[in-house]
Amino acid sequence: MSSATITDVAQRVGVSVATVSRYLSGFNVRQRDEIENAIHELNYRPSAAARNLKSGRTATVAIVVPDISNPFFAAIASGAEAAAGPDYMVLLVNSGAVREREEKILGQLFGRVDGVILSPLQEDNEGPSFFSKYGLPIVFVDRITADADKFDSVLVDNVKGARLATEHLIALGHEKIAIITGPLHTTPGRLRAEGYTSTLKREKIALQKRYLIESDFTREGGYASMVKLLEDPIPPTAVITGNNLMSIGALEALKEKQIRIPEDISIIGFDDLEFPTLIEPGLTAIFRPWHEQGAEAMRALLARIAAQAAHTELSPQHHMVDVHLIERGSCAPPKGLPARSKG
Amino acid sequence: MSSATITDVAQRVGVSVATVSRYLSGFNVRQRDEIENAIHELNYRPSAAARNLKSGRTATVAIVVPDISNPFFAAIASGAEAAAGPDYMVLLVNSGAVREREEKILGQLFGRVDGVILSPLQEDNEGPSFFSKYGLPIVFVDRITADADKFDSVLVDNVKGARLATEHLIALGHEKIAIITGPLHTTPGRLRAEGYTSTLKREKIALQKRYLIESDFTREGGYASMVKLLEDPIPPTAVITGNNLMSIGALEALKEKQIRIPEDISIIGFDDLEFPTLIEPGLTAIFRPWHEQGAEAMRALLARIAAQAAHTELSPQHHMVDVHLIERGSCAPPKGLPARSKG
DNA sequence: AGAATTACTGAGAACGATTGCAGGAGCGTA
DNA sequence: TACGCTCCTGCAATCGTTCTCAGTAATTCT
Known part of the structure; x- marks a missing residue:
């Protein structure tokens, strides 16, 4: 038996x-x-356990992400997997955006994997670097922690993306531009907001604090944030959504309130949608190669593992993925929304 | 260090x-x-390895799915994870729809997990049952293998779903009904086709072989299959798509060819889309609770693990998830497509 | 034929934890 | 003081591998 x-x-x-x-x-x-x-x-x-114990090697790497239901992270995982090759088994672990879970997972992973690709939940989280004290190779993808300069990372050019979006809207004549961004204690949340604010400043448009909404990278958060913006006495004429899920939530809110795009409001998403051609009008978006970003992270991890095995010194590698703007039909010059009726 | x-x-x-x-x-x-x-x-x-080796327990379970980019499997994973509770770490592994990979993964997983939830690639695959000879608890989810009656499983009522879809179209007056189904060597591919053919037969509509298209559960497959159907000398007036990704591909093909839904063609998806309200018209679909199906699978696995630990006999449990039809705007009585112009 | 080389083999010590067993310290009771 | 009881402790075996080391058989060379 x-x-x-x-x-x-x-x-x-x-x-x-x-x-x-x-x-x-x-x-x-x-x-x-x-x-x-x-x-x-x-x-x-x-027995894998006996093998590990004796050899110290596991031929396994893990990818730890906040939300596996987000197609972005699924794509990151696919890309990483494709780059791993046949020698490594790739495990995917979902931290569920719960900090204690993330920490627990990292602890449990220790000794079962040769390295970890991590998208950390919060920038002020010391768990990962603490973790890496144990000598476990770790590569940050999409997000980093405060002391991340000491570790490998594969980020996207968040600031540039937000700048492109903001500039595009300004060029169309918008001034009442809002952003629905992710939590400011996350890398993409913070940097996309930063790209937005710095561009406004450079273009000499006063930052309206109520136009900068900190949400949570979820569809529900995007929905609620858009509703909130629409309820503003002076609603924005254009909105930048800070990730794919929030774009969807925001679009759902607009559709529900029967606000026309782009006639009544313009919208740009940071990160393209998965199936961009099916919705009408198409969402103008900041594009980056998801799959390739995952692959890059895996290559960085394997290099790190190899360096460690060879006792070679290897300074932290910081990769930056480029972005560009894809124009579809969701942006137009502002016409202003009708004044908000009471009730 | x-x-x-x-x-x-x-x-x-x-x-x-x-x-x-x-x-x-x-x-x-x-x-x-x-x-x-x-x-x-x-x-x-x-050290997890040392612990495993000595104790034989790993406090870990794995979910092995064909395609983590498919939101359905991501949801299955989320549901399973939610049901696992804090005592188990849940690993997600992507077999990438490659049979050798699946087999290799199961082998590698052996000794590192207390049980596996598996969505096997092919019904004729003996790997999993072979695998379970080692005494590793295994639960099939969404798909099974030929000898699956000996194992726990959590399936959806595929035949009923396909029947509901077919009946709905027949009730609207359609007779030229096509189906784009998954591979016939997979459980959902086979059973959804079966529900379709048996319903046609019962309703005394002759089965047209060229209307039954075996595709591959991918968006590209759905796209190509729909294109093929549209090129038929007598195109169908209604199409059933056999999973969410193929629905998207089919919709993309229709949009590209500027075929109007539901005026020119009716379409029903097996499995609802993730964001059903954003596309116009909404897709009429067969709905099932993805998340809950994953949770059910995890409960079954934990029960199996517990039974094994207690040396209790537990006969194989077969769970069936119910489905229902959600009407949106993608179906109407047939009017026929315009005759196909040459070239 | 004898020496040197090659090609494989088995014994046994790890790896880092858990756990049964026997024993010792501390306490209460007679 | 002597006894028993409880509670904790250390020793050592064990889990299933890998890997070093020394040894044997087969082969080639002189």
């Missing part, structure tokens, strides 16, 4: 465990056929 | 490793404060 061990195989063939072990690692052994048979007959599988 | 072991902790405090181990497992020990300090100072983390 319970699984056979290498000893069982060795006994059945009449060789030592060392020989079976050697056979398993690809060395030449005299009774290779007999061993192969015995393995099949006994349904033998090497 | 490298991580401290339980021996280091024990030495620093001046107790035996057994005492430290007991402290870690929650027993009363005299020098608990000293041990706690030493653990912090040394950054000690128990």
Whole structure:
């Protein structure tokens, strides 16, 4: 019932465990056929736990993300997986955007993986760097922590993306531009807001605090934030949404309130939608290669692991993924919304 | 640099490793404060590998799915995770719809997890049941293998869903009804086709083989299949799409060819879209609770693990998730497509 | 034929934890 | 003081591998 061990195989063939072990690692052994048979007959599988323990290597890496339901992170995972090659098993773990879970997961992963690609929940979280004190290679993707300069990272050019979006709207004549951004204690939340505010400043448009809404990267958050903006006595004429899910939520709110795009309001998403052609009008968006960003993170991790194995010094590598603006139909010059009726 | 072991902790405090181990497992020990300090100072983390090896338990379960980019599987994973509770770490592994990968993954997972939730790639795949010979609890979700009656499973009522869709179209007056289904060697592919054909038969509508298109559950497959249907000399007046991604692909094809829904063609999706309100007209769809299906699978797995631990006999449990039809705007009585122009 | 080289083999010590067992310290009771 | 009881402790075996080391058989060289 319970699984056979290498000893069982060795006994059945009449060789030592060392020989079976050697056979398993690809060395030449005299009774290779007999061993192969015995393995099949006994349904033998090497115990991963025992292997890890002895060798210290796991041939496994993990990707820890805040929300696996977000297609962005699913794509990051796919990209990373594709870049991992056949030698590594890639595990995906969802921290569910709960800080204690993230910390617990990192602890549990320790000793079971050779490295981790992490999208940390908060920039002020010391868990990851604390974690890496144990010598576990770690690469930040999309988000970093405060001391991240000491670690590898693969970020997107958040500031540039937000700048492109803001400039695009300003060029169209908008001045009442709002942004629905992610939590300011996350990297993309903070930097996209920064790109927005710095561009406004440079263009000499006064920042209206009520136009800068800190939300939570969820569809519900995007919906609620857009509703809030629409209820403003002087609603914005254009809105930048800070990630794909919030774009969807915001679009849902607009549709529900029957606000026309782009006639009544312009909207730009940071991150393109997955299926951009199906909705009408198409969402003008800041594009970046999701899959490639994941792949880049995996390459960085494998390089880090290799460096560690070779005891080579390797300074922290910081990769930056470029963005560009894709114009579709969701932006137009402002005409202003009708004045808000009471009730 | 490298991580401290339980021996280091024990030495620093001046107790035996057994005492430290007991402290870690929650027993009363005299020098608990000293041990706690030493653990912090040394950054000690128990080695998961060593623990596994000795105890045989891993406090970990895995979910193996064909395509993590498919929101359906992401939702299954979320649901399963939510049902797992804090005692288990949940790993997500992507088989990428490659059979050899699936087999390899199951092998690698052996010894690192207490159980697996699997959505197998093919019904004729013996890997999983072979795998379970090792005594590893396994629960099939959404898909099964040929000998699956011996294992737990959580399926959706595929036949009923396809029947509801087909009946709905027939009731509207359609007779030229096509289906774009998944691979017939997968459970949902086969059973959804079966629900479609059996309903046609019962309603005495002759099955047109060219209206039954076997595709591959991808957006690209849905797109290509729809294009193929539209090129038919006598195109169907209604189409059932066999999963969410193929629905999207099919809709993209229709949009590109400027075929109006539902005036020119009616369409029903098996599985609702993630953001159903944003596209126009809304897609009439067969709905099932994704998240709940994942949760059910996890409950089944935990029950199986518990039964195994208690050496209790537990007959295979087969759960069936119900479906219903959600009417939106994508279906109408047939009017026929304009005759196909050459070129 | 004898020496040197090659190619494989088995014994046994790790890896880092858990756990059964026997024993010792501390306490209460007679 | 002597005894028993409880509570904690350390020793050592163990989990299933890998890997070093020394040794043996087979082969080649002189």
